[in-house]
Amino acid sequence: MNLKNKVAIVTGGAQGIGRAISLRLAQAGAKVVVNYNTSEAKANLLVAEIEAMGGEALAVKADVSKFDEAKQLVDAAVTTFNTVHILVNNAGITKDSLLLRMTEDQFDQVIDVNLKGAWNMIKHTSKILLKETDAKIVNIASVSGILGNAGQTNYSASKAGVIGLTKAVAREFAGRKVNCNCVAPGFVSSDMTDLLNDTQKETWLSQIPLGRFGQKEEVAELVLFLVSKESSYITGQTISIDGGLVM
Ligand code: NAP
Numbered sequence: 001m002n003l004k005n006k007v008a009i010v011t012g013g014a015q016g017i018g019r020a021i022s023l024r025l026a027q028a029g030a031k032v033v034v035n036y037n038t039s040e041a042k043a044n045l046l047v048a049e050i051e052a053m054g055g056e057a058l059a060v061k062a063d064v065s066k067f068d069e070a071k072q073l074v075d076a077a078v079t080t081f082n083t084v085h086i087l088v089n090n091a092g093i094t095k096d097s098l099l100l101r102m103t104e105d106q107f108d109q110v111i112d113v114n115l116k117g118a119w120n121m122i123k124h125t126s127k128i129l130l131k132e133t134d135a136k137i138v139n140i141a142s143v144s145g146i147l148g149n150a151g152q153t154n155y156s157a158s159k160a161g162v163i164g165l166t167k168a169v170a171r172e173f174a175g176r177k178v179n180c181n182c183v184a185p186g187f188v189s190s191d192m193t194d195l196l197n198d199t200q201k202e203t204w205l206s207q208i209p210l211g212r213f214g215q216k217e218e219v220a221e222l223v224l225f226l227v228s229k230e231s232s233y234i235t236g237q238t239i240s241i242d243g244g245l246v247m
Pocket of ligand 1 (some may be wrong): 011012013014016017018023035037038040062063064065068089090092093113140141142143154160184185186187188189190192193207
């Protein structure tokens with residue numbers, strides 16, 4: 001899969017799954033705009049790593065939950081690389097708590113980053129993507145948005161929202177050959193899953209047919225496929241990558 005001359009924005013692209021995606025798209029030849037919110041040092045290191053392997057990358061700070069900052073991120077991409085062909089909405093947070101204890105702020109923060117952030121980025125890239133040929137949007141959802149997880153009413157709602165957003169955008173943009181799909185990871189080893197305690201990890205492991213957590217690089221390979229021309233006839237789909245947890 002070759003992304004030569006393609007420009008990609010990866011939100012939350014400096015760390016965790018986002019970092020693996022940024023690196024994989026760069027390895028395939030894309031110019032990558034690595035968005036970060038707090039991980040500035042990691043973003044700069046990643047840009048240096050991509051440049052060292054002969055690629056092009058740009059680190060841009062933006063809180064994607066803020067409409068204006070999301071626009072500034074897209075503007076920075078266009079200023080440096082002229083256009084955008086690929087948008088990967090990866091930025092996400094958790095604020096887990098049982099509903100009885102969850103605060104309004106915990107609910108709002110998760111919706112703002114995970115769902116509104118994805119909408120903000122699609123909104124600001126839309127005119128650019130619609131003018132390009134064969135542009136691609138991939139939104140990172142979660143099995144939590146399909147199954148619903150106790151303790152994650154905010155997160156499950158945000159990720160279910162991302163799946164609905166994906167389908168609506170896929171229908172709106174299909175006429176201009178912009179494909180929009182979702183990737184729904186199960187449990188992938190990362191800072192986010194490190195927050196789970198051992199009992200929670202054991203419980204989930206016992207339900208995963210492949211008997212292990214996923215790797216960030218495995219998610220990145222799926223995203224690469226979905227932003228490549230090889231996936232041209234796939235749109236509006238949510239593809240789980242979860243060791244068989246959801247089937
Ligand atoms: P992570 O290591 O905690 O990384 C989260 C990423 O989101 C970071 O790059 C962070 O950027 C970025 N981010 C958070 N708030 C942001 C904001 N307001 N604006 C811009 N970027 C922001 O988590 P991860 O496991 O890699 O998760 C990546 C995505 O996969 C998320 O959407 C998550 O919901 C989804 N997912 C993960 C799993 C899993 O098992 N790990 C499972 C299902 C779905 P900074 O570090 O710069 O702040």
